[in-house]
Amino acid sequence: MGSEGNDSSERQKLRLPEIKFTRLFINGEFVDAVSGKTFETIDPRTGEALASVAEGDKEDVDLAVKAAREAFDHGRWPRMSGSERRKIMMKFADLIDRHVEELASLDCADAGKLFTHTKFLEIPQCAENIRYFAGAADKIHGETLKMSRELQGYTLREPIGVVGHIIPWNFPSTMFFFKVSPALAAGCTMVVKPAEQSPLSALYYAHLAKEAGVPDGVLNVITGFGPTAGAALSSHMDVDKISFTGSTEVGRLVMEAAAKSNLKVVSLELGGKSPLMVFDDADVDTAVELAQIAAFYNKGEICVAGSRVYVQEGIYDEFVRKSAEKAKSWKIGDPFDPQVNQGPQVDKKQFEKILSYIDLGKREGATLLTGGKPCGDKGLYIEPTIFTDVKEEMTIAKDEIFGPVMSLMKFKTIEEVIERANQTRYGLAAGIVTTDLNIANRVSRSVRAGTIWINCYMAFDRDCPFGGFKMSGFGKDIGMAGLDKYLLCKSVVTPIYNSPWL
Incomplete structure (x- = not known):
């Protein structure tokens, strides 16, 4: 009893x-x-x-x-x-x-x-x-x-x-x-x-x-x-x-x-390896908040995770400093606690996979800015992790990690960031942070991804079709496009009376 x-x-x-x-x-x-x-x-x-x-x-x-x-x-x-x-x-x-x-x-x-x-x-x-x-x-x-x-x-x-x-x-x-x-x-x-x-x-x-x-x-x-x-x-x-x-x-x-x-x-x-592109004119605090959501939401276990964060050189240093501060304030723990920002990874296999990618990032020469370790005495918790000095050829910049790992990279020009954003086998989503409409329009038309978010991220809606390009797959979920893929189109033809077909 x-x-x-x-x-x-x-x-x-x-x-x-x-x-x-x-x-x-x-x-x-x-x-x-x-x-x-x-x-x-x-x-x-x-x-x-x-x-x-x-x-x-x-x-x-x-x-x-x-x-x-x-x-x-x-x-x-x-x-x-x-x-x-x-x-x-x-x-x-x-x-x-x-x-x-x-x-x-x-x-x-x-x-x-x-x-x-x-x-x-x-x-x-x-x-x-x-x-x-x-x-x-x-x-x-x-x-x-x-x-x-x-x-x-x-x-x-x-x-x-x-x-x-x-x-x-x-x-x-x-x-x-x-x-x-x-x-x-x-x-x-x-x-x-x-x-x-x-x-x-x-x-x-x-x-x-x-x-x-x-x-x-x-x-x-x-x-x-x-x-x-x-x-x-x-x-x-x-x-x-x-x-x-x-x-x-x-x-x-x-x-x-x-x-x-x-x-x-x-x-x-x-899968996805989505870029988030932050331009010099962006409000840094807003951009940092969006980047944290893009990379760490749902403990990074999301296909559209904005894990490749490109920041223009004029605000890069400030962005790095504030990102580190923000990540350190991210509360990890029991997901039933309403004050918690991040729960445990889904299982031990995924937990160990994420930690192996973090180790690989350090070994390949990226700089660990913050995080990178398991936390807690029990359960599958990993600190939100940010790397700087990340190069496109590094594994953490190429592979879908599916965990709370952000790669920060500096860029100079619009042309450069478009080319680097597209330098991936995936094409699921992308984010743009700017107050310049011309930049937003140009970049959104140039990046090969199924969903582009401007000054927001993970802005899903049941009326907006969702799906990817390239090795992120094909076919759309949600929206009326999501209905179309469960329907066949049948054509029915009959001759009109007194036509030569009779």
């Missing part, structure tokens, strides 16, 4: 959420993996297990795809009117609002995300994302064509079919709804494979979808590992499309598997 009391007290101290759903969700039911295997999802604050979760693999993916295929080919969801789908999606969004604290707790404990931010911003934005696409569900239509001959033509926009969504661990909720919301609005059915590091909220969302009235088989969730469950989904002959967010290396494997199977449609949102 005493032991149970201590366990309860410890859970309350850590603010551990009650974990209700740990099994696979297939055809409207929570079920064990066919193999009976489970894996542990870890609390990065302590390194200890949060829960044992069903480990799905190929057999489970087969069952989930079969359910999604049946729901698409013979079920109600694709055949519902758009307004019927809209009503169910709106109810889904309302249920998320009702359970926001519980959902935020899951992502906080599972992925080390800041609880306050997740509760008051990220999860509510997920609900709004569903509402946005729910509003589009009854506005999907084709066009009447003005044909050049005696033909009547029109187009239909139809759901693409069964979709496989593979989502990353850094934004478990946001990325779930970046993909699920437009696919539901389009009338698709789907199998979601959340990251093994952060599977808990996806299973909870599956429960809420069923409660909202999403028919069985429309939304299935398979928890498991990339090389097994993810690979099986990517190569499955009955999956019509894969939407993947993650690393460029894994994106290659997904695309290869899709090509070798049934040539399924693929959209990829991959």
